[in-house]
Amino acid sequence: MQNIKDLFLDQESPAGRLVRAMAALGAATAGQLVKSTGIGRSTVSTLLSELRDAEIVIDVEVKSTGFGRPSQLLSLNPASGRCAGVLLGLGEIRIVICDLTHAVLSDVWLPIHRDYTPEEAADQIRDTLTRQCAALGQSIPDLLGVGLAISAPLSYDGKVMNGDVLPTWGGVDLAEIFSTRIDCPLHAENESHCGALAEMTWGAAIGEKDFVLYKFDLGVGGAIVRDGVVQRGFNGSAAEFGHIVLEPNGSLCRCGNRGCLTTFVGSYHLMKHAEEFSGHPVTIDQFIERAREGRLGYRRLIEDAAEKAGWGMGMTATILNPPLFIIVGKLATVGDAFVERLKSSFERHTLPPPDSGQHPRPRFVIGKFLANDDTVMGAVALVLHQHGRIAGHASGRLRGRSAA
Amino acid sequence: MQNIKDLFLDQESPAGRLVRAMAALGAATAGQLVKSTGIGRSTVSTLLSELRDAEIVIDVEVKSTGFGRPSQLLSLNPASGRCAGVLLGLGEIRIVICDLTHAVLSDVWLPIHRDYTPEEAADQIRDTLTRQCAALGQSIPDLLGVGLAISAPLSYDGKVMNGDVLPTWGGVDLAEIFSTRIDCPLHAENESHCGALAEMTWGAAIGEKDFVLYKFDLGVGGAIVRDGVVQRGFNGSAAEFGHIVLEPNGSLCRCGNRGCLTTFVGSYHLMKHAEEFSGHPVTIDQFIERAREGRLGYRRLIEDAAEKAGWGMGMTATILNPPLFIIVGKLATVGDAFVERLKSSFERHTLPPPDSGQHPRPRFVIGKFLANDDTVMGAVALVLHQHGRIAGHASGRLRGRSAA
16 A cells, blocks of 8 residues: 555546545545445445555544434544645735644744735745644645645636736746745645635535535635536636626726726725725724624615625526525625625526526525635645646646646 | 437447437548547447448548548438427427438428417427428438427426517426427427537537537527537526626516616617617618618617627626637628627626736637528437437437436
8 A cells, every 4th residue: 555645646546536535525435435436336445444454544433324324434544644725815825734634733824015926925835834844743745735725817827817916926837936945746726716615625515516606705706616626717717706897887997897896896895985984994894794783884885785796696697507606705794784685686687587487596505614714725625626736746747737 | 230210319339329429420530430439449440330331321531631641531321310400489480301411401491470389389390390201201200300499498307498589488398299299309409509509510619619609689699518518507598698687777678687688789679779760660681781881870789789799798708718709690790890899899898818928818700600590400400419308219218307
C-alpha cells in the first residue's frame, strides 16, 4: 500500500479513486463509495480492508437508515493527511488547515494592505503556512494540496481575469507565482465557485447535483452546478451573476458597464446609500441589523435590493430552469425582508406556470455559509474534490484544464 | 443481421449504436464512427462489412482530407429506412418524410384553423402521413419514427407546458393522443430545441458541441447545447429566452409577465408597430424588406429590436459564458442593420474583457435555417438523433426522460 499522498494524487488506480472519493465525501458507507466511484463492490471491499490495515481508512460510526441492517460509516484517518485553504480577499488573507475528516486544525487571518501584489501574497502565505504546519508537526510538502480562493474569475490556464477586488491582478499567472514559493499541489478557483463547493461538501447542497448558487455580499457572485460539477463556461467566467445588466442606463459598475445587478444589490453599494441617508458611515453588520429591525430607510434599501435580486434570479431561471437555488452571503441573514421579497420578485420575473395544471417551481434554500467562511472552506474543498488544479509536482501535468 | 428498424431501436447492441450514429451523422468515415460510438476499430470494421452485405450500409463517396490516404464515406442505404418530421405551428401543420441520408422525399403543408385541438391534429397527421407513405410504397409502421416539433415547452413526461402558440394545449399528454393514432415510435420536442438539432445535423452547428441558439422570428426562442446535448433544464423549459424580462413595467406579454424580450423583438410585435406607423397591415416579409432597404421607421424598429436582442444575449453570456452564438429566424435575414447592431449591443451588456490581455469572446454565426424549415427538419432530426422519445412500441419504455 502506498502512502496517502501518493494515493491521493494517483488519478488512475482504484485505490486512488477510492481515497479521493472519501476525501470529497468526508464519511461514507461502502455502498456510497461503490456508487460514487463506479468500482465493483468486491474490489471496494478488498481495497477498504487493505486501507484499514495501512491505517489510511478508519471506521467512524454506524449509520442507521431506519430500516434494514445499519451501515458502517468509514472515513480517511484524520492523522493520515491534511490540506490547506487560502482566501485572497479585499485587504485580507485567511489560511485554514483541515484534516481529511474536514475538521479545522488551524485558522489564521492576516490583514494586508488593499493593493497587495501576488508576490507579496505568496510570500506571506508561504511564511504563515510554514508556521501553521510546524505547529502541527509537519511541513508544507506534507500537505495533500493548497487551495486558493480568488475574488475574480479565473481562466482555464490559471490566469486571473477582470475582477473588482484584486484589480491589479488582471492577467497574473497564479501557477507561476505560487508554485515557486509553495511546494505542494496547488488548486485555484473563483471565490463564488469555492462557495458552491463548500455548500456541496459541508452545507445546504450535500447530495445536490444540480443547482444555482447566488451569493449576496459585498458584491454579487454565484455558481452553476450541473451534475455535481461547477460550470466554468467557455473561458472561466460563467455565472458572473453580479454583472447581469438590469438597467443599461444605470450607475457605472466597476466592470465598466452600467446598471449591473451588483450596483443594486452589492452591500458595498447599499452601505454607500445608507451613509448618504444617515449622514455617517455604516458598516455592513450595522446595515444588516438595522434592516432586520425594519428601521426607516434601511428597510426600503433592503426591499429594493431584494426586488432586483429576484429579477436577476428570475432571468437566470428563464435561461437555465434549475431545480434549486441556494442563497448565501450576508444579505441572506437579514431574513424575510430580503428573502421573501426576493422570492415574490422572482415569480414576477420568470416564465409563469400555466393556469392549468401544476408546474414544478424551483426550491429556494438558504445556504449554511452566510458569512465569509464559504470561500476559505471552499478553498479546502478544492483540494478535497481535486478541482481547479493549477500546479503540482505529482500531478503529471503542471497546469491544466480543471474538471469543468 | 436484423432489419434496420430493429437495429435502429436496439439501444444496446454495437450494431444498433452504429446504425444510430450513422443516422445522426448522415455520412461518415469509419474513423468518425469509431470516435462517435466509442466502439473499437476492429468491431466497427466487422460490423460495417456485415451491414454492407445486408444492404443497410452503402459506400457513398471518397473524402479527401488533403493529406494522407483519402477516407471512404459511408451512409445508411437510403432505401432501407425513412422517418418523418411534423411541425405543429400557428394555423399550420407541415409533414416531411426523409430517407436516412437526410434527403427530403415528401413535404406537405396543411393550413388548419388556429384553435385546432390535439385530437384534430393527430387525425390530420395520421391521414396525411398515410397518404404520403403510400405514395412512397410503404405504411406508417415502416417508418423508423415520427418527430413532432411543438411551439411550446414540453415537460419530461411529454406534457405540453405554458405556450403562446398553442394556448389550448396546456397540460396535454402528447403520447396519449398521438400514440393511439400513429403506430410508430414518437419523439417530441419544443420547436426551438428542434431548431438547434437541425443546425447540428444540417446547418451552422455541424460538429459544434457547445453553443447557444437564438431564434428571432414571430417570437423569440432558443436552445442551450452543452456537450452535444440540448439542455432541457429541470422541467423542460430551459432556454425560454423570449421571456427574459427586460422591463418589469413594460408591455404585457402573452406569458403573463411584462416587458419580456419577445415583446421588443418578436416580429409579431414589430409588425404591430409597423402597422401603427404606416397605417395599414404589414406582413413579416414586407417588414423585413423595408427594414433591409433602410426605410424610415422600419429601420428604427429593427435597430431598437437589435439593441434589446443584444442585451438579452449579453445577459445570457454573463450567465452561461458560451463559446458560440448561432442566430436564426427571419429577422437574421435583415442583415447588418440587425446583426451588427445586435453585436455592438451585446458588448455593452455582458462582462467586458479586461483592459490588459486578450480575453476570448464568443463567436456569432448566422444559422442556415433562417426561414421556418428549422422546425420541421429538426423534427426529423429528433428521430435521427433518438431524442425526445415520448412513445414507441419497440423502445422498451412507453415514455420517458429524453436524453437531457
